[in-house]
Amino acid sequence: MASLAPSFGSGAMTNNFNDMKNANVILIAGNNTAECHPLAMRWVLKAQKKGAKIIVVDPRFNRTAKVADIYAPVRPGTDIAYLSAIVKYILDNRLYDEAFVRENTNALYKVNPDFKFHDGLFSGFDGKGTYDKESWTYQLDSNGLPIQADSLKDPDSVLMKLKEHFKDYTFEKASEITGMPVDKMKLVAETFVNNRPGTILYALGMTQKSVGTQGIRMYAIIQLLLGNMGMPGGGINANRGEPNVQGSTDLALMAHILPGYIPIPTDAHPTLNDYIKAVGVSNGKKLIALLKAWYGDKATPENEFGYHNIPKRDSKLSNATYVPIFEKLNQDAFKMGIIFGQNPVVSTPTLDMALAGLSKLDMLVVSEVFESETTSFWLHPDFNPKDIKTEVILLPAAVSFEKDGTMTNSSRWIQGKKAVVPPKGESMPDGDMIYEIMKKLKKSYAKSNDPKDKAILDLTWDYPVLDHGIDMEAVLKEMNGYNLKTGKLLNSSSEIQSLKPGETSSGIGGLYTGVITEEGNHSLRRDNTDPSGLGVHPNWTFSWPGNTRVLWNRGSADKNGKPRDKHRAIVSWNGSRWVGPDVLHIAAKDKAPHTPEGSKVFSTAEGKGALFRGPFTMSQQGAPDIMLKPGYDPNVFKVAPVGKEAGIGDGPLPAHYEPLESPVKNPMFSQQSNPTAAPVQLPEFQKYGKAKDFPYILTTYMVTEQFLSGAVTRNTPQLNELMPSNFAEISKNLAKKLGVKSGDPVNISTARGDVTIEAMVTDRMQPLKVDGREVEVIGVPWGWGFKGLVQGESINHVTNSGYEPNTGTPEYKACACNVTKGEK
């Protein structure tokens, strides 16, 4: 998400599962679709049956590779190298879609002459771990707008900067880095370029790297160059793992945002005026709508709509992403923790750090369906339970079939559902737990006059309670939002932007607006008709935003509004308005294709797809020179920027860096790994190994039969029979060297420790030819632990907690290890 938003304007799967059937080529790289998203394969294979080519790039031959037309192996953590070779191939041979690139990307924009890249470092590096992004900008005219080159050949143009940047990534060089044979790589490049539209599927295999954001940036660059964005059968399809992980992301399950991807205020924005000036007009209005949903009549212009009820994050501290939470736990920063439906005692890299961290808490509350490794962490085999002082409380949670509500799937469909059976025993839906907790909090703070407690006391908390818990439809209505003048549900998020701030509310800043209107609850729609045959299904539930099924779909039409591909006519201009099976995205529905509002494809600050992503602020043209009232002044919307791009922390373009632990010296630069990766906080846990001691590469993944940490599936006998224990996949070559056969134990060690797991010797793992020698990859499913009906050692005891600097995603996928024959 951290790279799709800076590239296009917002970050989500751009198309949807059903739309994959429209593709002519599907690159599955960093996603084991068949094993982790089995149903998605229905659409992938429909495309293949119609003649589409499926390409799978993965360190091991997995169940997705089985159905692929082309399987290409890759060394874990080196995807950027082969993708760079593909970009070079496209640019050198001018295979890009020139009209699309000119009209819809920033290819013609002139880059600041101070921008440089040398030996693995961009200009502005402070020598420690941070970039000053000032030189990563465009050349601007007197209005602050980017200067456009006359020709794509202008050496200052973004396109020529790309050509220069990627010039050293020949297929041969990329093969030397990745271990992907040259002929395979060429075949992947040719197949993907020559069969348009093509789509790319990725998931954690791409993001759990120290260069995860930049890896996805490669996808954005390739898809923009090939004109695959906005097209049915094109786009970048981030496959979200859990049924509602898109929903939880939309509702801000991250440290840097509020619901609806509204930036979280920091101490750099002491007033609402400051905040709006920093985040821009659109986000400012969204925040006010959010505050109206939360604080109702208590949110007034005079009190800055309750802006001060939101804690302001310390702007000097990095985001409290996953690993930093455990670092802070170990540094005694917290007394109490609450965990909903997560099992960090299986899923955290460098598990000993997580275990030690949790045991520092006075109290831990876990809402879970079964007793998990986390609810029982004090029983971990390495612990003496007597030594653990943490009080652990298990809140029995209802399972999904016992709950009303919605699940937002990867396709962005907000799918309403009703409970089919009542919760068992004392168990409760999570929503009801939160409802009860807040009611108690309000009661305990009732007598407080402390201004900070207004955050709790002023909060609207009046959900109707039905016989089986709170009315989840009321929650959905709150998210959809209201016109506060009329009291009616909003129909479109555009009302939040067009009406006066404070006259609308939405608990998710308008992201879901339209899902439930005066017409009814659209999340419950189950009409699967598809009049266009393009997989749009417009009356099946409701897709955010505004029921648009393919994001950036204006890009499927040319500058005159005609579909670029008549077999993929998803939106088009009929002379007076935009029509088609899908709802037009971004561009204005009643504005002609050549007008600024009718030609806009992307919602970045520039309105262009970003091949090069530096910081940029789109100021309001002709903003008046006025003094604002302190706190909040509605005039702030006349002076605040229209859009703002912060850029990406580790560079405006991707570059190949080795994983934080690698057996190979970076063949590209003397800069070995991502220069902005966070420094070690807990040296007693966060140890790095040397190549001479740990010559092999460890990668981790999931299998179809056991889902994520296994907290649910390892308690399900039928699934346990399908996959009763864990294994380490190793090549026959390595097995021979170690003298082990399938079923023998192998000891896998890293600088963090060691685990012993049964070997599975297979031809599906092959040594890779890297840097002139053979490198072995060992693969281990990660979802195992000491609880559940079936148990096994967690490989995360030995994985590396080093993480990606933009998102905080740990580098689970590429660790340095050693393997020896284990003791039975």
Next chain:
Amino acid sequence: MAKKHDKVILVDTTLCTGCKACQIACKEWHNLPATEFEHVSGTYQNPADRNANTPMLMKFIEQYDKSTDSMDWIFWKDQCMHCTDAPCVEVCPSEALFTHEDGFVGFNQDSCIGCTYCSKVCPFDIPRFETDTLTGSKRMNKCDFCQDRVTNGEVPACVRTCPTNCLEFDTWQNAVDKAYQRVEKIKDQFPNANVYGDTEMGGLHYIYILTEKPDTYGLPVEPKTDELVSFRRDVVKPATKVLMGATAVGLLTNFIVASANYGKEEDKETNDVMTNGDDKHE
């Protein structure tokens, strides 16, 4: 020969992703318990073999060609093939096995007397038995084509759950035609592609689109009816039928077991392995 309007399950192995949803759907629908929690080394296939509680098993076969550095991972769904000329039906003394009017081999477990004839004559080694530890009596199990579902207008549980449309429920002739068309289409990619099931045993009610020759899957190239069938069909079955009316269950059982052991030297061993539900293939 199979009838053109017989019901059939078409398996397009090119669309199978080995997710095992069919294996678990089969168990769920038939209310069978999970019993095998011993990991089978070196494979994703679990359990190792079909057994009375797992009448349908996803099989995993790895094939690597070093000369071309190309890997194939074959997944296929193994269960009763539902022969038209079904020897098991021929020899079943209790009519527990029968040819359903839709063509498949139906199974009425309540009528099974555990005689194991069916396993002796099955060309696909399908029947598996569970022995009651108290009474010593045997219970056979095999795919029953979800006869309760298909006779009530539903598709079999495995077909219903298959996420990739690798499994299709169709009429016999349609499925065979589709299979040949598909094989034509994939010949370039899979030169050994073939249709399995249209000619075997008078026509199976599972039609497979295979990417490799049948023996790669462990399927008999020319499945044959055991020569004992005629003996049992003509001699044993009528005799058993006569005895079915008698109350001398002990005698009946003795007679059946004796005749079941007639002929083959390895029968004893095979029997033991089968009743244990263990694997002898992988």
